[in-house]
Amino acid sequence: MERFVSTYAMRLDSKGRMSIPAPFRALIARDGLEHVYCHPALDLPVLQAGGARLMAGIDSLIERYPPYSEAREELAAALYGSIETLRLDPEGRVMLSEGLKTHAQIRDEATLVGVGDSFRIWEPNRFRAHLAEARAKVRALKQEIGSQGATRDSRGDGA
Template sequence: MDRFVSTYQARLDAKGRISVPAGWRALIARDGLEHLYCHPALDLPALEAGGQALMAGIDALVERYPPYSQAREELASALYGGIETLKMDPEGRVILSERLRAHAAIRDEIALVGLGRSFRIWEPERFRAYLAEATAKVRALRQTQGDQQATR
């Protein structure tokens, strides 16, 4: 496995820990990490998580703005400043802080959703609603693109 793919359902244990899927742990370990990076998504009630690819994506996004610009400073503060480094125990579990759980409205269950270079952690009902809306938008986009290609 070379990407974070699929969706997994899991429960938080009594200590607030979640288990990272074994294949995903291998991706993190390949980066030379014993932890993962996690931050509240800026525009969704979910958490963004991953390893070096997540950080490289943030670096690239921040670097698109001129040095010392207000936009760059704000983006860097929001992203880098919101990251928590979650140490993995030998069983591949990490503890989600209260701040992270509150942002995503996570209580006792989660959905881990692969995004290729990173993954999201959702409260399962919120993810189902988001996925239904996203799927409807993709279907509409496909229909629109199909109609445009047919008229060419």
């Protein structure tokens, strides 16, 4: 199964349109879509975008909660209610609404980052800071995992 991968630097043109990278458009097209679903991320100043798999992930998350529960209602409103359908023009561009740009603090440049079943649209400086923080956390996790393995290996019982 194909995934959204890699990072792309994009500029918004004078009309506020941004190109979606060809590999990302190919995945959207495989879903039979001529648009991209996009919503403000719930926990970061970034946009979450994608096609059918993004929507399936949202459906799955919401369906974890009982029908009519407060949590389900709030998630549905926060996610479904904020999704915008961004139509791809013949050149593969989309227009970000002012609300989306404001949430992600995007002006004239954006960084598109594949994250598997979807992709994120970042303001470039915010993405660089986020990536640096993520890499530091991954290095710490790697050291922690490595030290746990060394502890197990040092017992001498092979477990």
